[in-house]
Amino acid sequence: MSGTFVGMPTFPIAARAALGDTQLRHNLAHATATIRDKRAKVVAEVDGWEELRLTGAAVKDRALHDLDRHLVDLEAALVAGGATVHWARDAAEANAIVVRVARAHDADEVVKVKSMATAEIGLNEALAAAGISAWETDLAELIVQLGDDLPSHILVPAIHRNRAEVREIFLRAMGSAGRPAPADLTDEPAVLAAAARAHLREKFLRAKVGVSGANFAVAETGTLVVVESEGNGRMCLTLPEVLISIVGIEKVVPTWAELDPLMRLLPRSSTGERMNPYTSTWTGVTPGDGPQEVHVVLLDNGRTHALADDVGRQALRCIRCSACLNVCPIYERVGGHAYGSVYPGPIGAILNPLMKGTGQGGVEGAQTDSLPFASSLCGACFEVCPVRIDIPEVLVHLRSKVVDGHRSDTVPLSLSHGLEAVAMKGAAWAFGDARRLAWAEKASGLAGRVLTRVGRTSLPGGRRAAGRIPGPGAAAWTGARDLPAPPRESFRAWWRRTGGGTHDDTHGDAS
Numbered sequence: 001m002s003g004t005f006v007g008m009p010t011f012p013i014a015a016r017a018a019l020g021d022t023q024l025r026h027n028l029a030h031a032t033a034t035i036r037d038k039r040a041k042v043v044a045e046v047d048g049w050e051e052l053r054l055t056g057a058a059v060k061d062r063a064l065h066d067l068d069r070h071l072v073d074l075e076a077a078l079v080a081g082g083a084t085v086h087w088a089r090d091a092a093e094a095n096a097i098v099v100r101v102a103r104a105h106d107a108d109e110v111v112k113v114k115s116m117a118t119a120e121i122g123l124n125e126a127l128a129a130a131g132i133s134a135w136e137t138d139l140a141e142l143i144v145q146l147g148d149d150l151p152s153h154i155l156v157p158a159i160h161r162n163r164a165e166v167r168e169i170f171l172r173a174m175g176s177a178g179r180p181a182p183a184d185l186t187d188e189p190a191v192l193a194a195a196a197r198a199h200l201r202e203k204f205l206r207a208k209v210g211v212s213g214a215n216f217a218v219a220e221t222g223t224l225v226v227v228e229s230e231g232n233g234r235m236c237l238t239l240p241e242v243l244i245s246i247v248g249i250e251k252v253v254p255t256w257a258e259l260d261p262l263m264r265l266l267p268r269s270s271t272g273e274r275m276n277p278y279t280s281t282w283t284g285v286t287p288g289d290g291p292q293e294v295h296v297v298l299l300d301n302g303r304t305h306a307l308a309d310d311v312g313r314q315a316l317r318c319i320r321c322s323a324c325l326n327v328c329p330i331y332e333r334v335g336g337h338a339y340g341s342v343y344p345g346p347i348g349a350i351l352n353p354l355m356k357g358t359g360q361g362g363v364e365g366a367q368t369d370s371l372p373f374a375s376s377l378c379g380a381c382f383e384v385c386p387v388r389i390d391i392p393e394v395l396v397h398l399r400s401k402v403v404d405g406h407r408s409d410t411v412p413l414s415l416s417h418g419l420e421a422v423a424m425k426g427a428a429w430a431f432g433d434a435r436r437l438a439w440a441e442k443a444s445g446l447a448g449r450v451l452t453r454v455g456r457t458s459l460p461g462g463r464r465a466a467g468r469i470p471g472p473g474a475a476a477w478t479g480a481r482d483l484p485a486p487p488r489e490s491f492r493a494w495w496r497r498t499g500g501g502t503h504d505d506t507h508g509d510a511s
């Protein structure tokens, strides 16, 4: 149950399919507008929000700067608290550790609190291959799992579903996964939530092993922090005998004092709430209370690759609030699936290439390389990011890495990349020699005269646009924009003719 992102097409192909789904676009527009407005209201209440953002960014930068030291401190504190620490270089190692621990307890099922890291490594699929069922307990994740679907938002994985669709999924699939939905189920949110609660309660009480991620890991005490809104996390973290937490190494925060600004930034930026409803913290094992065996898997899986990138490492500050998704004009129209990853939207467009690497080739490489171009570079994501990740800066940086990574390809990355490469080669040839440049300037001046004459067009309101070439409707770029016509006379020609403007220049147009 639940799909996989493996083999997803490149962003432009997936986006075209998503744009044709009017129900999806309606659901997304409604949901993102609602969350966006809530966030804007509660952020406006905070005096010094900008200072708080700067503080949050500085905390994460400090943690990343000395990551090796903080991780060793975290490990020591976790072990002192009774936890077992495992280090996982990649998804395969992390999954193998979880399977081994679950098998050691003869578990044929685990309950999970929503965790991006476990979705990133494909833990559910790895557990299923080992004959172990993984039950999602977050409401939206449950909807995705029962619907044999994929998550499409960091915070609201089923944002692409409306409540009528959720009712249909519950009626159809709940029975095959445990307690069925009542036959008289309606699409009232409270009724749907009650059905999910009854379905999940059985699983919480039965499961011997719980699996979680962590929003933060405080190094000074070895304390893991999970932030959630439904209380399911609290059940997963306290009821099973064994708890396995998979924690990305970038989640470390050196001290409790440094956790404070992040805990103030996160709820307002994510759910638009002043404080978070359920914040669970646990430090190893407490005898007689909660899980008596705690395993913590510290996961790299490409994070050190991202950390090595001078420009891109700021992406590791991300606290997964999803504010950048909700303001992104691209995300709002195509949804999360088009990004082909558990990390969609603007942060996904940089995090995936940073962690997986660019210029890799193959289906997955092409999909990853398409992501930095999935943006209009409008900058809205940077404006709202609580830890000031300059996503447009990283996108531009990654675009150059993608292009560099494909310079020796015999087949261009795409038609537009191919045309751009040809144009750049032509420019390099012309600029490489003064005579060739003079010849090119003459040719472009001639073209400018012809095109300006042909291209005169009417603008709304009856105005005339001189010197603009209206784009043919079929061209992607000029279909919605006018291309400025080349000047009729080059600057050098104008200078020669007028002596730099010291005598007659009435015949030229060097604009």
Ligand code: SF4
Pocket (backbone or CB within 6 Å): 154, 269, 317, 318, 319, 320, 321, 322, 323, 324, 325, 347, 381, 384, 385, 386, 387, 388, 389
């Ligand atoms: S990049 Fe910033 S806005 Fe986007 S999810 Fe991460 S912390 Fe939130």
